[in-house]
Amino acid sequence: MSGYAVAAFDAQQGMVADRFMPAIGVTHQSDRYFVLDPGSFFIDDGQSTKRAPQTVAKRVQYNVSSDGYYCDNYALQHAWGMEEVANMDPAVRGRQAVDLVVGRLKIGQEVRCASLLTSISNIGSGKALTGTAKWSNYAGSDPIGDVNTGQAFIRAATGLTPNTAIIDTDTMAILRRHPALLDLYKYTSGGQVSDQQIADAFRIKTILEASGIKNVANEGQAKSLVNIWGNVCVLGYVPPGGGGSFQAPTAGAVRFQWNNNGIYPGTFAVERTMYEGAGSIHAEVIETGYFQAEKVTAPDLIYALTGVL
Numbered sequence: 001m002s003g004y005a006v007a008a009f010d011a012q013q014g015m016v017a018d019r020f021m022p023a024i025g026v027t028h029q030s031d032r033y034f035v036l037d038p039g040s041f042f043i044d045d046g047q048s049t050k051r052a053p054q055t056v057a058k059r060v061q062y063n064v065s066s067d068g069y070y071c072d073n074y075a076l077q078h079a080w081g082m083e084e085v086a087n088m089d090p091a092v093r094g095r096q097a098v099d100l101v102v103g104r105l106k107i108g109q110e111v112r113c114a115s116l117l118t119s120i121s122n123i124g125s126g127k128a129l130t131g132t133a134k135w136s137n138y139a140g141s142d143p144i145g146d147v148n149t150g151q152a153f154i155r156a157a158t159g160l161t162p163n164t165a166i167i168d169t170d171t172m173a174i175l176r177r178h179p180a181l182l183d184l185y186k187y188t189s190g191g192q193v194s195d196q197q198i199a200d201a202f203r204i205k206t207i208l209e210a211s212g213i214k215n216v217a218n219e220g221q222a223k224s225l226v227n228i229w230g231n232v233c234v235l236g237y238v239p240p241g242g243g244g245s246f247q248a249p250t251a252g253a254v255r256f257q258w259n260n261n262g263i264y265p266g267t268f269a270v271e272r273t274m275y276e277g278a279g280s281i282h283a284e285v286i287e288t289g290y291f292q293a294e295k296v297t298a299p300d301l302i303y304a305l306t307g308v309l
Contacts, residue, residue: 012103014211017113021253029258030070037063071258075289076101082282097286098270110212114229122296125153126304136309138179147202150235150303157300165204166234169211231309237301252301258291
């Protein structure tokens with residue numbers, strides 16, 4: 001077999017979940033974590049902290065609760081028969097198998113995270129746009145106002161300002177030509193606004209453009225590709241370095257990863273095994289897997305606008 005292969009696709013293109021939901025390494029498959037009550041840190045009337053001479057300072061405490069996680073195992077393998085191995089270029093064979101198993105696992109991660117973050121019942125709040133409020137209705141919609149509402153919710157609940165937004169590719173295309181945005185830059189843009197100008201108008205530091213797609217057809221049937229994220233704008237706060245400690249704010253949602261599991265050398269690490277000899281399956285097997293729990297840990301740090309088109 002020649003080294004030429006037709007692959008008119010990129011299954012891992014446009015994945016954004018791992019940039020919105022930081023990975024938190026954990027030492028146990030299942031455990032609990034602290035949840036700090038933000039209300040404890042905002043109480044003060046400006047007078048209650050006064051101390052009279054020869055008296056002790058007022059003692060304050062913060063409220064803390066806990067929640068738990070469980071890291072499920074996700075894994076895939078692909079096998080080449082030894083007859084196929086003998087007829088294929090080793091580099092091509094290895095790359096195709098790795099792309100298949102890693103790509104499928106990453107699509108699965110993206111699908112789970114998208115489902116988690118776009119279900120308003122899972123997060124702090126949100127709104128499903130309908131009718132003339134949809135951003136595709138240039139005359140009646142107000143994308144800047146909708147985003148400002150989400151930002152106001154997060155700030156009122158946490159004191160933090162969202163710095164990251166997930167917006168799907170189709171919605172970004174609509175926003176680039178939306179009159180409300182074009183009017184802001186009418187003297188500097190030529191027919192459509194840039195991605196940076198959209199971010200500036202929304203007062204968002206980072207826009208993650210979600211363009212991942214998934215096949216919703218059954219195995220063996222003609223493909224039917226759809227957007228993984230649908231048409232959304234998900235606002236959130238993602239701290240530098242991922243957060244997740246008493247010293248720094250956390251992200252609204254994280255991915256707990258159990259790496260010292262005794263099976264896989266690392267997340268998405270690939271292992272290769274040859275099964276040869278009498279009584280074997282006579283195949284080369286490529287396998288990868290990981291243990292992970294995706295969880296909304298701070299709901300008030302996430303606000304979703306769904307059905308925006």
